[in-house]
Amino acid sequence: MPNDSSDRIQLLQGTLDMLILRTLALGRAHGHQIAKHIQRTTDDLLQVEHGSLYPALHRLERKGWISARWEPAGKDLKREFKYYRLTAAGKNRLVAEESKWKQLTAAIARVMWPAKEG
């Protein structure tokens, strides 16, 4: 595979949902865009497995955190994509996930670099 490299980091379990929600906080996006966005913003460091992206999208939709609709793409009215949007519940969820993530990273940091704290 062309952009397969060993220095890429495997996504932590459960973080994909948060990244999707965060991406959708910027506005509507379809699956391909979401994957590309995550990849681009992390300079290809995080590679979204498509095998897990779509099941994740459908799972989030089922939980009511995102909604989906077929809409024409902005420039080309003939092409339709399945766009996902953040719902109100999704927004709350994102806030909750974010704070949980912050706590987690802070906690890990305290263990890893105790000197910084002291």
Added chain:
Amino acid sequence: MFERRRREQDLERELRSHLELEAEEQGDLYGARRALGNQARIMEDVRATWGWTGLQQLFEDLRYALRIMRGNQAFTCVALLSLSFGIGANTAIFELVNAVRLRSVPVPDPEQLVRIQIRGGNRGMGVSGDEWQLTYPLYLQVRDHQQAFSGVLAWSSGGQNFLTGEGAQAHRVPGMLVSGNFFQALRLSPAAGRLLAPEDDTPGCADAAAVLGYGFWQTELGGQGSAVGQRLTIEGHPFTIIGVAPAGFSGLEVGRNFDIALPICAHAAVLPTWASSPLRTDVYWLSVFGRLKPGWSVAQASQHLLAISPPLLDATLPVGYTAESVERYRRQSLEAVPGGKGISFLRSQYDTALWLLLGVTGLVLLIACSNLANLMLARATALEREYAVRVALGAPRLRLMRQALAESLWLAAAGCALGLAESRLLSDLVARFLSTEANPLHLDLSIDARVLWFSSAVTIAACLLFGLMPALRASRAEPMAAMKSGGRGLTADRGRFSLQRVLVVLQIAVSLILLVGALLFIRSFRNLMLLDPGFRERGILLAEFDMSHVHGGPTERKRLEREVLGEIRSLPQVEAAATTTTVLIGGGMWSLGLEAGNTGGWARFTWVSPGHFGLLETPILAGRDFTSGDTEDSPKVAIVNQTLAHQYFGNGDPIGRTFRSRPEPNYPEAQYQIVGVTRDTRYFDLRQPIDPMVYAPASQNPVAVLESQMYIRSAAAPSAAIANIRRWLAVSHPGVTAEFRVFQTQIEEGLAREHLMAALSGFFGILAGLLATIGLYGVISYIMERRRNEIGIRLALGARPSSVVGLVMREAAALLLTGLAIGAVCSLGLARASSALLFGLSPHDPLTLALASGLLTIAVAVGSYLPARRAARLDPMAALRCE
């Protein structure tokens, strides 16, 4: 369904648009596909998030399995046939076990019922139907002096018949005499009218009330409420129908039914033979049950009965017996045993037989299942490539396994449904087999919850047995290995077939066990059929003339009996006729105490007319037959059998010696002189050893019989002879009624159990052998098919066809010998369970084992020779070219 299709399309479109974008970006459709990965797997994962996939997939699996089954009709038919038969046979036997052994009688709180009986049974006291019955006076004592029961009831067990109706319409129906509180103590409510109450059972029986069985009410009286209050003639006496017993209640005797229940006080009207005796202290004819008071256990009740026994027995001492007999009576005691399941003559007779048959059908099902497992394994191997492809495409292994199990599930479910239907036919058939003219069987074989549980459990076990192994194999499919070697089959490794081999060995072993069992029962039945009972039963009719309605007392009856005998002898086609008080084999037993010199004991006593021994072709070995010179007034004479002669007189000549009979009511002590010795014959039961027997002339019988029994040898066919005698009887003695049976038939009906075991175990044994042969044939053919190339090469290199046949046969022989060895060890161990049902041979009979092994060897040889010959005729070119 609709929603689902929309979502599928939606998902497909979404992934397609993703692919398009990716392809535009990369300018390469294949690269885009690679980037996306396994699309089928993604869709499967997405579907999993939709929630209801589990059910959906199960549905799909089941539908797919159905399609496979439809596409493979031959296999499905064979599978369903063998499976449904296996399950059906098991269920059928279980229905019988359930009806005879497990089911409670249909009364409220059946667990409160206990049977009250003499501890250890009645050992030869007085006149009895069976060893657990009590006398009427003793019943009254128990009823009036106990504290453990809320009610003590009694009825005449053992199968009474009442002549019901008037004139030509009169016929015999099963009935019983019951204590007045019978229905009350059982807490039954009437289907119509009212049931008997204690007031109906008073001495004299002023009301003459009768309760009908529900079935009789329905069939004979149309189930109409107006039947209550009608008159019914029973044994020539008028009775009033007061009510109908509830539906489903057929008494407390499993296997028997009643059409009419009368109060005990009506005994004089309907039990003419015992007209004077049912109330005596030495006539045991009632089965007694009690309903425990709340808080009492069976053990407590039994203790209580033990404690109150002495005064009860003292109050009911038998009259007219020796002091020794009376003392023996006083030393007895009463006990209580659980009675919630009623009583049944079937239990002592058929218990072992039924459990054994259940084991046999279980083994047949085991063979059928392993056969199916083998077929499905073979197919699973054939499908290995498909499974491998699907694993490679990302199918979860659990899913493959479930799919393989889905087919088994269908088969098992359909097999169970068919089996339940078949079981009704089979259990009815067996019940009819056991039902004899003299002893009609009435069994409730309906399918209840217990039967359903049993057959479901059997079905699930069967399903796991034959479905699990192929399913496990499917789940272990190795994509790389299977795709590489699939279809090549140059030489298949041994390991792959080892499971099939094990199954074949198992089948052979189990078949051997079943065949050994079958042969044991068949040879045992044959032994009984060929047994020389000491007389010849062919061509003999049994006639019973009811003289109870003749006026004039004992002297007149004796004169009438002689007259009837003489006239029958002179009828055309009647070759000989003789009276007897006890018909041999199944006719009953009559014993008296005996003293000869210093030795005492007992013997079977029978009073017969002259010509009895000639008619039965039982030779008189020494001395003489009775003659018309032996009259009431001449000295008492007797003919004894060899066993008695040997027992009391050793090797000395018994002719001219004397013995004395001990007194019993109506049978005063008497001295007999032996005038002849006759050959030993069987007495009541062919299977029992020979008893000491005394024959005395009918003219010297101290009792004038009410029912005269006669052997009649006739040259005509039984039905013609019976019609002939009936015609003569109607003209010359219109007051005498008669019943006829064929002696040979009665004896054969006495062997119904052995006949049943021989027929069923033989049938199942043959079936097992056939199934095992088919199984072996399938496995050998399959192995040969897989080794086509190898055999082709062998043949091409110059192997002779005979050596190919040898190759296959050696393989089969190894399986056969292993199976036989295991089967022989197991059958030797298991055969002991059948020893109680065998006659004239040991359960470890070596000839039987050899015979069974021989039969199985022939079957296996045939089953493996056919595929071997086909393999040897293989065209090497064709075999090598095909791949």
